Amino acid sequence: MKKTAALAAALAAAMIVTVSASAADISMKRLGKTAEYASSSYASTAELLTSRTVKNTLKVSSGEAFIVPAGKKLVLKNGCKIQGTLYIQQGGILSVSGGTMQISGTVVNDGTISVGSRAALDVLNGGVLYTSADGTFKSATNRITIDSSADVACLGSSRVTKCSSALKAKLLPKAVSGINTTRDAGDVVINSEKISAAIALTMVDVDYYTRDEFPAGSPSEHTQILFDNGSSIEFSFMDGKITCIGEAPLTKIFVTADLKDPVTNYSEKLTAAFLKKWKTISAEQSGMVRPEVSVFTYEMSDGSWLAAMIYPSYQSNQAVFYRLAGGKVTEIGSGSCGLELTVLKNGSDYILHSTSTQSFISGTNGATSLAIIDDYYQIGKKELSLLGSFESHKHGEEITYTGSLVNGAYADVSARDFTSLQNKITSGYKADCSANFDTTGDLSSDYSLEFTKSGSDLTSYIADRLYTPQRENVVYFG
Known part of the structure; x- marks a missing residue:
């Protein structure tokens, strides 16, 4: 029992x-x-x-x-x-x-x-x-x-x-x-x-x-x-x-x-983020901007992306920069951005070099000169930091070096210092990707999109840039 x-x-x-x-x-x-x-x-x-x-x-x-x-x-x-x-x-x-x-x-x-x-x-x-x-x-x-x-x-x-x-x-x-x-x-x-x-x-x-x-x-x-x-x-x-x-x-x-693949996910989220930002831009710069954008993308070794949304402003180009990682789109900065871009790499560190060319009237004879501005940005996960900005003027064959901005301070520099300061910023880095959106030399983008309020055209445009492999050391046109 x-x-x-x-x-x-x-x-x-x-x-x-x-x-x-x-x-x-x-x-x-x-x-x-x-x-x-x-x-x-x-x-x-x-x-x-x-x-x-x-x-x-x-x-x-x-x-x-x-x-x-x-x-x-x-x-x-x-x-x-x-x-x-x-x-x-x-x-x-x-x-x-x-x-x-x-x-x-x-x-x-x-x-x-x-x-x-x-x-x-x-x-x-x-x-x-x-x-x-x-x-x-x-x-x-x-x-x-x-x-x-x-x-x-x-x-x-x-x-x-x-x-x-x-x-x-x-x-x-x-x-x-x-x-x-x-x-x-x-x-x-x-x-x-x-x-x-x-x-x-x-x-x-x-x-x-x-x-x-x-x-x-x-x-x-x-x-x-x-x-x-x-x-x-x-x-x-x-x-x-x-x-x-x-x-x-x-x-x-x-x-x-x-289920949306990563490219579709990023394309839709980046479109939404930029269109929201565009409302602020167009309000602040009324009459000086139009709904036109060139998109530069670069895939980093960790699988995340840098995206630069470049738009024409009064006599120059500006950009809003984003980091695409982990399914999220994060705005990391905005500022001056030329139509010639190069990403330089040193291990897991990256620098974006932007060259902007603008025309202006100089002298008593009304001759056209060019202002060339080289900006260097450190690409961070949450922030894009300006390392230095260098401006030179070209009058025919003559070049003058007007100054530089390094560590937040402006200074007039000689031709020798102008070059050495840029070399100091990029020391140890190698070019990994280049893009030129102005292939005709008319100082405007040849690969821009006039986007609509719906953003569907912009989403497709961004997706094309994300599908395109850009990690080879070659020139990428738009």
């Missing part, structure tokens, strides 16, 4: 433990107003709207997709169970501070994943943990389990500590080769070829296909990358852009959630 009572008590305790463990799970649909929900015949999605900390175990079931977008951070204090798809957008952050990050579905990381020292990572049979070239994976735990049939790869930045070298090798494998495959509409292989790891990595370093249009009957392209930890991850493409990674139907997920 005592044994029966003891057994019943044990069973009851076990039931309590089971119920408690189950109760600790929270489905993605129970995150309330902090997430936006959508569903289609393709998928059921939840996109985080605000940064959030979840105390219970987040569960993403099969057929579901949870999205951590740019600029948002999700902190999981008791881990998660990913049976469907978890996607971290570039600029988004997932921090697992406790519990177990259990993966039997697919995790695609274009942002940052951080597994803390008090957490655990468990990639089960069939699970996929993939960090792209844009992403970052961090781990400070020694509690890591990776099933032999799981697929794990990191193509981006990483920082893995406190685990064995064998586990680190599993988390951060090297690509060894690739296979390109073409399949017909019936999913029958019609062509297959082996490619090098370098070529395969280049092929998957592309944007996502985000249109809800799939040409009927057209062949599909696939690239499979093989890694030295035994992992194999397949990428599917449409028009050269990724539609699927493994079993995760990313295009269908993005279409369902109406």
Whole structure:
């Protein structure tokens, strides 16, 4: 009788433990107003709207997709169970501070994943943990389990500590080769070829296909990358852009959630910020400005952007400068800005050099002369600081050096000091990108846009500048 009572008590305790463990799970649909929900015949999605900390175990079931977008951070204090798809957008952050990050579905990381020292990572049979070239994976735990049939790869930045070298090798494998495959509409292989790891990595370093249009009957392209930890991850493409990674139907997920890619996000936010600023500019400079802008963009090594919105003012050009980072657009300054620009780089430090040319009437004979102003700005995360401004005048072939502004003080300088002071500012820096918006030499921009109040044309104009690669040391025209 005592044994029966003891057994019943044990069973009851076990039931309590089971119920408690189950109760600790929270489905993605129970995150309330902090997430936006959508569903289609393709998928059921939840996109985080605000940064959030979840105390219970987040569960993403099969057929579901949870999205951590740019600029948002999700902190999981008791881990998660990913049976469907978890996607971290570039600029988004997932921090697992406790519990177990259990993966039997697919995790695609274009942002940052951080597994803390008090957490655990468990990639089960069939699970996929993939960090792209844009992403970052961090781990400070020694509690890591990776099933032999799981697929794990990191193509981006990483920082893995406190685990064995064998586990680190599993988390951060090297690509060894690739296979390109073409399949017909019936999913029958019609062509297959082996490619090098370098070529395969280049092929998957592309944007996502985000249109809800799939040409009927057209062949599909696939690239499979093989890694030295035994992992194999397949990428599917449409028009050269990724539609699927493994079993995760990313295009269908993005279409369902109406997820905006980083370029669209930044383009819309920068348009809104500048149009709001333009109301102030046009009010303060009434009659001296018109709705015309040239947009200069530069992508920095940390993935953030500098954007200069250059507009013509009375006898000169001015600009409003923005920093685009983490899904946010921040105004960092405004001031004089020429139509010739160069970004100089020294490690993670940047200087923007702007050259402005203005004409003026000089002398008793009414001859036209040129004023040339070189401005040097330090590009900060929250502020654009003027390092120095140098003005010279050109009268025919004769050049006079009228003065400089360094450390907030004006001074007349000699030709020798005029050059040496500029060299001092740029010492250690190298030109990384140049742009010239005045290719005809008429002192006005040849690549400007007369924008409308709606801003739709400006949004497209900005997007074109963000899509254009400008980190090569070449001249970029508009």
